[in-house]
Amino acid sequence: MTISEGSQDITPPIRRPQPLVAAAVIFVAGICLGMVAPWSARISLAVAATVWLACVGAMLVHRRGINALRNVLLAVAIGAGGVGVWQVNQQQVSSRNIALYLPPHGQSLITARMLIISAPKFSQPVGRRALYSATGPSTTFIARLLAAHAHGRWHRVTGNVIVRIPGFLPGLRNNQQVQITAWISHPPGAVNPGTFDYRHYLSTYRILASISARHSRELHILSARQSLLPLSGWLDWLRLRLRRRLLWAQRGHTRAAFSNIALLLGYRDPSIRRVARHFSQSGAAHLLALSGLHVVIIAGAIWLLLRFFIRRPRYRALVAMLVIVVYMLATPCGPPVVRATVAIVMVFITMLLGWPVEILNIVAAAAIVVLFRTPAAITGVPFELTFAVTVGLVVLGTRFQRAVFGQWLQRQGDLARAANTRWSYARLHIKHWICAVITANAIGTIMAVPLTIYRFNQITPLAIISGLILLPLVSLALVAGLLELLAVLVWPPLAAAVATAFYPVVFSMIYTVRQLAAIPGSVINVRSGPWWNVVLCYAAIALWMMRRRLGLSRATVMILGVGATALLAGWYAITQPHRSVDIWVTSAGSGNAAIITGPDGSAAAINCGSLGSPHFLAGQMASLLHHRGIEQLNACIAGRIDPAHASAIGMLASRCGHAPVFTDYCDAHFAATTASHRRFFASLADLKLQVHGLSSGNILRIGSSISCRVLWPPRNLPAQAPTGMRGCILLLAACHRPQVLFLDRTENPAVVQMLAAHGIRAATVVLTGPGRLHAPMLAALRRLDPTSLILSGEVATAFHADQRLLRPVPSRIYAVRQVGCVKITLSRQGSTIQTFLASPALSR
Incomplete structure (x- = not known):
C-alpha cells in the first residue's frame, strides 16, 4: 500500500518474519532451564523428540487452530531440546569418566595411559631478572585418558585432562600415546572474590581433571608414531606452526610480533601483558581481543583482494566463504569468531541464492550454532558481550544514525549532488563512513556498559574516543597481518619483508594505546553490582x-x-561500607597475601608472596581490588625479602599505582647485606618504587580509617642479627575497638618472647608466611586467647596435614586453603568473619 501525500509517496516498511529470533530466544531459555532442571538428559531429549513429532503431524493439517497448536508444540520442542543439550554437554558423563573417581579435595596418585589431543605448549617465566619468578619452564597439553592402573591391572577410563610437566620435552608431539605417573585432582577454582574461575573455564570444554607431574621423567612415550585421529590435535599443531612462522617473520620485534598475532589469531603471549593492560585501561579491550569485528575486517579485506583475481561475484563469494572458514579454524574458535563466521557465511549463501538478507535471523542462527556446539558459552563473557553488542548494532544502528546525523548527512548529500563531482561524492562517502563508525562505537559502548560493570568492575568513559582513534590503526594492523599470513604460506622470506614494511603501523598502535591508557580517568573502577x-x-x-x-x-x-x-x-x-574496614586473607595458587581495604577506597597489601608465578598472584590481587572498586594500593608491606615475596611485591606494587613498599627497618637500611637483598632493591629501583623501613613504635595510617601499629622489629636490631630475628614484621591493625594481629615467621623465638611479655589482645590473629608451629608459639597463642585464628601459607599447609597441631588453642580456626578467601570486617559493633567458599570453620 502506498499513501500519497502531496508530491511524496510514503511506503510503509515491509516487516518480514523473523522465525529464527524466536527460536533462538526459546533455545536460550531452555538452556537456562537446563542449568537448574533436576531431571536427566534422556527425559529432556525424549520430550523434545515426542513434541517434535507431534508438531510435524500438526503441520500436515492446515487449520487455524491447528496452526496455533503447531507453534506451541514447536516452541516446547525447541525449549526441551535446549534443556537436553545443556545436560548432555555439562551434566552427563560416562560411568568410566575419571572425574567420578577423584577425591573432593586434594590430590591422588595415578598411573595412566593417554592420547595427546593438542599441541604441547612450552612456557617459561617472563621477567628481566631471575628474581621475578620462582617457577621454572614447563610443558602443558590436553590429553584423552585411555586406561588407568589400579589393583594390579589396567582399567579402561575416559575423560579429557590438562597435563602440566616441568621442563622442556622436545620429543613430545600431538596424537602420541604416553604413560604418566603423577598427581591428579580437580582443576583449581576461584577461591577469591572477583577472580577468574579456571575450573569453570575448563568445564566449558569438558575438561574435568588436572594432572601435575613433579619431574619430567615421570612421563614415558609409549609410541612415537602419531595417529591420524583425533583431528583436533593436528589442527592445534597447525595453529602452533602458523604462530611460529609469523613470529619468525617478525624476529627482532617480539612485542610487535606477539601483538599482531593476538590481533590476527587470538593468541596472547605472556610477554604482551602490559600491552593488553593498556588496551583494557584505555577502554579498547575489544579491539585487542579476537572478536566479530576482526572477522568482518578480515572478510572485507579478503573480498577486496579477490576482486583482482575473480570477477564474478558468485565465484568470489564461494572462495571467500572457504577462506573465512579456514581462517576461523586457524583461531581458537571462540564464540565471537564462530558467531561472526556463521553470520558471514550465511550472508554469502543468501547472496548466492538471491534471498533477502535478514541480519537478525542470521545473528539468531549464529547463536543457535554456538550454543549447540558449546552450551556452557552462555555463561561466558565473550558470548554475552558479542551478542548483546551485535543485536544493539543491528536494531539501533540505523535509528541512532538517523536521529543524530540524519539532517546533517541530508544537507551534505544535497551539497554533493549540487556540486556533482567525484570529489564531492567521495567526501560524502567519507562522512557517511565516519558517522557509521561513531554510531557503532557509541552503541557498542552503551550496550556493553552493564556487562562491563558486572564482569570487569569498571567503567570506561573514553571508550568511544579511544575506539575512534585506535580503529584505523587496528584495521591497518589486521590487514598487514593478513598479508603477512598469506606471504608466510606462499614464501616465508616475503613475509619478513611485509612485516618490516608494516612494523611502523603496529608500533604506532602500541604507542597510541599506551598514551590513551595514561590519560587520567580513562578507567573508573566500581564494585560489581547484582x-x-x-x-x-x-x-x-x-x-x-x-x-x-x-x-x-x-x-x-x-x-x-x-x-x-x-x-x-x-x-x-x-x-556502601560505612566506617568499617575489610581485611581479605587470600590464597592464589602457590601464593598468599592479606589485603586491607577501607571505606574511603584506601588499601594495603601485607606479606604478598608466591612460590609460583608472581604475575598470577599480582593479577589475582588486582582482580580482588577491582572487584571492590579500588584502583590502586596505598602501601605494600613486605614481611621478608626472598624470591617468593620480593618478586610478587614488586609486580603488585607496580601494577596497582606504584604503591610505596614498606619492609623491615634493618633490611631497608642495610640493603647490601646479601645478594638477594641487593637484587630486590635493584628491581624496586628499576620499577621506580619507593622503599621505607618499619620498626617497633611506628604507626602506619592507611586512609582515614586504617591504623597499623608496628610491634616488631625493634629499631636497635643490628644488621648482623641472625636471619630468624630479621625479615619479620608484626602488625596490629585496628579500626575502632577490634584489633587484628598479623604475625609472620612463627618460628621466631624473639617474637614469641615479645608476645609473652606484652599484654597484647587481639580479636583475630592472622598467621601468614613460612614457619612451623612449635610449643612456645602455641603457648603464646593460648595467652592471646583470640576469638578467631586464620592460617595462610605454610602454616595452613601444616595444619591441613595434621589438624591436631592447634588442638590446645581455644579459637575458631580458618585455613585459607580449605575455605578460600577469609573476609574480616572491623566496625564499631565488633568483628565478623565470612568465607568465600562454603566450608565451615573448625571449632575447637
Whole structure:
C-alpha cells in the first residue's frame, strides 16, 4: 500500500518474519532451564523428540487452530531440546569418566595411559631478572585418558585432562600415546572474590581433571608414531606452526610480533601483558581481543583482494566463504569468531541464492550454532558481550544514525549532488563512513556498559574516543597481518619483508594505546553490582527496541530506564561500607597475601608472596581490588625479602599505582647485606618504587580509617642479627575497638618472647608466611586467647596435614586453603568473619 501525500509517496516498511529470533530466544531459555532442571538428559531429549513429532503431524493439517497448536508444540520442542543439550554437554558423563573417581579435595596418585589431543605448549617465566619468578619452564597439553592402573591391572577410563610437566620435552608431539605417573585432582577454582574461575573455564570444554607431574621423567612415550585421529590435535599443531612462522617473520620485534598475532589469531603471549593492560585501561579491550569485528575486517579485506583475481561475484563469494572458514579454524574458535563466521557465511549463501538478507535471523542462527556446539558459552563473557553488542548494532544502528546525523548527512548529500563531482561524492562517502563508525562505537559502548560493570568492575568513559582513534590503526594492523599470513604460506622470506614494511603501523598502535591508557580517568573502577540489575538494564534496552511493536511511547520507556538506573544507584548506596574496614586473607595458587581495604577506597597489601608465578598472584590481587572498586594500593608491606615475596611485591606494587613498599627497618637500611637483598632493591629501583623501613613504635595510617601499629622489629636490631630475628614484621591493625594481629615467621623465638611479655589482645590473629608451629608459639597463642585464628601459607599447609597441631588453642580456626578467601570486617559493633567458599570453620 502506498499513501500519497502531496508530491511524496510514503511506503510503509515491509516487516518480514523473523522465525529464527524466536527460536533462538526459546533455545536460550531452555538452556537456562537446563542449568537448574533436576531431571536427566534422556527425559529432556525424549520430550523434545515426542513434541517434535507431534508438531510435524500438526503441520500436515492446515487449520487455524491447528496452526496455533503447531507453534506451541514447536516452541516446547525447541525449549526441551535446549534443556537436553545443556545436560548432555555439562551434566552427563560416562560411568568410566575419571572425574567420578577423584577425591573432593586434594590430590591422588595415578598411573595412566593417554592420547595427546593438542599441541604441547612450552612456557617459561617472563621477567628481566631471575628474581621475578620462582617457577621454572614447563610443558602443558590436553590429553584423552585411555586406561588407568589400579589393583594390579589396567582399567579402561575416559575423560579429557590438562597435563602440566616441568621442563622442556622436545620429543613430545600431538596424537602420541604416553604413560604418566603423577598427581591428579580437580582443576583449581576461584577461591577469591572477583577472580577468574579456571575450573569453570575448563568445564566449558569438558575438561574435568588436572594432572601435575613433579619431574619430567615421570612421563614415558609409549609410541612415537602419531595417529591420524583425533583431528583436533593436528589442527592445534597447525595453529602452533602458523604462530611460529609469523613470529619468525617478525624476529627482532617480539612485542610487535606477539601483538599482531593476538590481533590476527587470538593468541596472547605472556610477554604482551602490559600491552593488553593498556588496551583494557584505555577502554579498547575489544579491539585487542579476537572478536566479530576482526572477522568482518578480515572478510572485507579478503573480498577486496579477490576482486583482482575473480570477477564474478558468485565465484568470489564461494572462495571467500572457504577462506573465512579456514581462517576461523586457524583461531581458537571462540564464540565471537564462530558467531561472526556463521553470520558471514550465511550472508554469502543468501547472496548466492538471491534471498533477502535478514541480519537478525542470521545473528539468531549464529547463536543457535554456538550454543549447540558449546552450551556452557552462555555463561561466558565473550558470548554475552558479542551478542548483546551485535543485536544493539543491528536494531539501533540505523535509528541512532538517523536521529543524530540524519539532517546533517541530508544537507551534505544535497551539497554533493549540487556540486556533482567525484570529489564531492567521495567526501560524502567519507562522512557517511565516519558517522557509521561513531554510531557503532557509541552503541557498542552503551550496550556493553552493564556487562562491563558486572564482569570487569569498571567503567570506561573514553571508550568511544579511544575506539575512534585506535580503529584505523587496528584495521591497518589486521590487514598487514593478513598479508603477512598469506606471504608466510606462499614464501616465508616475503613475509619478513611485509612485516618490516608494516612494523611502523603496529608500533604506532602500541604507542597510541599506551598514551590513551595514561590519560587520567580513562578507567573508573566500581564494585560489581547484582545480576538482577544487569537484567533490568537490558530489559529496558529491549523495551526501547520493541517499543513500536508494543505501542509504548518514548517517555514510558525512558521512565523505566531511569527506574532501573535508580535501583542500581540505590543498591550501591545501601551496600556502601560505612566506617568499617575489610581485611581479605587470600590464597592464589602457590601464593598468599592479606589485603586491607577501607571505606574511603584506601588499601594495603601485607606479606604478598608466591612460590609460583608472581604475575598470577599480582593479577589475582588486582582482580580482588577491582572487584571492590579500588584502583590502586596505598602501601605494600613486605614481611621478608626472598624470591617468593620480593618478586610478587614488586609486580603488585607496580601494577596497582606504584604503591610505596614498606619492609623491615634493618633490611631497608642495610640493603647490601646479601645478594638477594641487593637484587630486590635493584628491581624496586628499576620499577621506580619507593622503599621505607618499619620498626617497633611506628604507626602506619592507611586512609582515614586504617591504623597499623608496628610491634616488631625493634629499631636497635643490628644488621648482623641472625636471619630468624630479621625479615619479620608484626602488625596490629585496628579500626575502632577490634584489633587484628598479623604475625609472620612463627618460628621466631624473639617474637614469641615479645608476645609473652606484652599484654597484647587481639580479636583475630592472622598467621601468614613460612614457619612451623612449635610449643612456645602455641603457648603464646593460648595467652592471646583470640576469638578467631586464620592460617595462610605454610602454616595452613601444616595444619591441613595434621589438624591436631592447634588442638590446645581455644579459637575458631580458618585455613585459607580449605575455605578460600577469609573476609574480616572491623566496625564499631565488633568483628565478623565470612568465607568465600562454603566450608565451615573448625571449632575447637
